[in-house]
Amino acid sequence: MSLELSIVTVRDIFQSEVQEVGRFSSEYQKMSAIIILDKGDTKTLGVADGGRLLVESSSGSVVVGAKVDDQPHKGLAFMPNSPWSNQLVSEETGESRIPEYKSIQAEVSTTDDSITDLSEILARMRE
Amino acid sequence: MMAICTGCSLLCEDIEVDFKDGRISTTKNLCRKGLGRYRSLYTERASPRVDGREAGLDDAISRAAGLLKEAKRPLLFGWSNSTLEAQSAGLDLAQKLGAVIDDTSSFCQGELLEMVLKGELPTCTLDDVRNYADMIFYWGSDPSNSHPRHMSRFSYYPRGEKRQRGYDEDRTAFVVDVRLSPTASMIKEGFFKLAPGGDASFMESMLAALGGKIPRLQDKKKVIAMVNTMKRADFGAIFPGLGLAYSMKGRMDILKRLVDGLNETSKYSVIPMVGHFNMRGFNQMLFEKTGFINRVSFADGVEHGPKQSIIEASKSCDVALIIGSDPISALPGGVARSLAKIPTIVIDPHRSLTSELAQVIIPSALSGMEAGGSAIRMDGVRVEFEPIVQGGGSLPDVEILKRIAEAV
Numbered sequence: 162m163s164l165e166l167s168i169v170t171v172r173d174i175f176q177s178e179v180q181e182v183g184r185f186s187s188e189y190q191k192m193s194a195i196i197i198l199d200k201g202d203t204k205t206l207g208v209a210d211g212g213r214l215l216v217e218s219s220s221g222s223v224v225v226g227a228k229v230d231d232q233p234h235k236g237l238a239f240m241p242n243s244p245w246s247n248q249l250v251s252e253e254t255g256e257s258r259i260p261e262y263k264s265i266q267a268e269v270s271t272t273d274d275s276i277t278d279l280s281e282i283l284a285r286m287r288e
Numbered sequence: 289m290m291a292i293c294t295g296c297s298l299l300c301e302d303i304e305v306d307f308k309d310g311r312i313s314t315t316k317n318l319c320r321k322g323l324g325r326y327r328s329l330y331t332e333r334a335s336p337r338v339d340g341r342e343a344g345l346d347d348a349i350s351r352a353a354g355l356l357k358e359a360k361r362p363l364l365f366g367w368s369n370s371t372l373e374a375q376s377a378g379l380d381l382a383q384k385l386g387a388v389i390d391d392t393s394s395f396c397q398g399e400l401l402e403m404v405l406k407g408e409l410p411t412c413t414l415d416d417v418r419n420y421a422d423m424i425f426y427w428g429s430d431p432s433n434s435h436p437r438h439m440s441r442f443s444y445y446p447r448g449e450k451r452q453r454g455y456d457e458d459r460t461a462f463v464v465d466v467r468l469s470p471t472a473s474m475i476k477e478g479f480f481k482l483a484p485g486g487d488a489s490f491m492e493s494m495l496a497a498l499g500g501k502i503p504r505l506q507d508k509k510k511v512i513a514m515v516n517t518m519k520r521a522d523f524g525a526i527f528p529g530l531g532l533a534y535s536m537k538g539r540m541d542i543l544k545r546l547v548d549g550l551n552e553t554s555k556y557s558v559i560p561m562v563g564h565f566n567m568r569g570f571n572q573m574l575f576e577k578t579g580f581i582n583r584v585s586f587a588d589g590v591e592h593g594p595k596q597s598i599i600e601a602s603k604s605c606d607v608a609l610i611i612g613s614d615p616i617s618a619l620p621g622g623v624a625r626s627l628a629k630i631p632t633i634v635i636d637p638h639r640s641l642t643s644e645l646a647q648v649i650i651p652s653a654l655s656g657m658e659a660g661g662s663a664i665r666m667d668g669v670r671v672e673f674e675p676i677v678q679g680g681g682s683l684p685d686v687e688i689l690k691r692i693a694e695a696v
């Protein structure tokens with residue numbers, strides 16, 4: 162099952178703390194490689210909290226963990242601002258040359274693949 | 289001993305630090321983010337490297353100078369985590385090299401900060417807010433995550449000279465956001481939830497209400513009541529965050545109209561929620577020197593424009609010097625891939641995705657802890673600090689830049 166969602170990136174103090182201490186730590190990945198979804202949307206997708214999701218935009222894709230939100234926001238998802246969310250952000254920036262960090266259109270689907278890690282993101286950079 | 293925190297642009301100055309065996313053992317008053325900054329003194333530190341191999345500091349500096357000297361169009365990027373002294377040395381280097389220079393404001397708060405620095409938006413200090421403000425407006429900002437002590441030190445909770453009775457009696461606050469953020473959940477009655485991208489039309493409806501017209505929105509009554517409350521305030525402060533910056537890019541004239549309108553009957557100021565500890569310092573310094581806050585090339589006099597932005601320069605420059613920033617993490621993947629293709633020199637206290645791909649890594653002292661200097665707080669107040677940790681072994685940014693400049 163897959164869903165078209167709008168993704169807005171957000172700041173998170175716990176993730177910021179871990180980012181300061183260790184960009185390459187497993188905690189940083191755990192707090193960054195996630196997508197926060199509306200409960201109804203997770204039901205439609207058939208994914209539980211912690212389940213893996215493939216998130217694809219026209220610019221790139223990542224596999225991240227699902228997080229179920231208590232707040233309802235059907236069709237809308239949140240991701241902490243990170244290298245994971247940035248793989249989905251378009252390099253087309255229009256006149257302002259400011260990327261659309263808070264307006265990402267993506268298709269989200271369940272997957273058995275493992276969570277994208279930073280070495281995978283770095284490997285893509287080296288291509 | 290007393291210290292400051294460079295974890296965000298609040299530059300908190302009331303940090304207490306104790307040492308044991310030369311290492312920091314306990315701290316007081318830091319928020320989580322600041323604590324992370326302090327803990328990072330001992331984690332993931334960078335070491336000098338050239339072409340993927342360990343190297344001496346002198347070799348790294350001379351290789352960096354060599355790369356920059358040979359470059360036809362060098363890019364100097366980062367700066368928002370550097371002291372004013374380092375920024376000034378960076379500007380000298382940019383002029384000497386005829387380089388493109390840009391900072392992180394280029395893809396976040398630049399537009400708003402430029403309006404503040406040009407005097408197009410009235411502003412005030414955070415101390416004014418604590419002492420006088422009775423109306424607080426967080427727009428697309430979530431200080432409890434981004435600037436964790438903003439609300440407690442300055443904007444909402446503290447008692448101030450004319451605000452002695454505490455926040456529940458003395459201050460009214462509104463939050464506009466696309467989600468019930470932790471900040472919004474503290475101020476539920478004043479929360480307006482928008483659809484993503486809905487800021488401009490919401491602002492238009494506030495303008496309508498301000499002009500005595502009926503806003504074209506479902507929440508008409510609530511908007512009218514809010515605007516009336518805002519009009520009655522003595523002293524209002526608006527804190528635009530990244531939510532507003534991204535949603536309204538290119539349309540900030542609407543914000544200016546709103547603030548001008550509110551200032552007809554009351555007194556309103558705007559303080560953009562600058563993220564990194566000295567981004568404003570860089571923007572102010574470049575503005576004083578060139579009339580532009582970012583995106584400048586010194587190749588032929590002073591040129592400014594989109595071509596000089598990190599987004600374009602990542603594709604058009606042939607060598608990049610990145611200081612105190614991790615653009616490979618922060619830029620859209622496609623732009624980061626372009627940047628990854630050009631030889632890069634990284635000056636940073638820590639390892640980062642950018643340093644993993646760099647040709648030259650020069651480790652630097654952590655500003656605020658291992659290196660002293662000065663910086664400009666988000667509201668324009670200058671803060672000076674001394675190093676509190678001795679013998680970290682790395683040079684301060686400013687000295688690294690001076691040594692590179694001597695060698696080119």
Ligand code: SF4
Nearest residue numbers: 293295296300319322
């Ligand atoms: S609010 Fe900012 S400056 Fe103050 S302690 Fe937290 S991170 Fe440091």
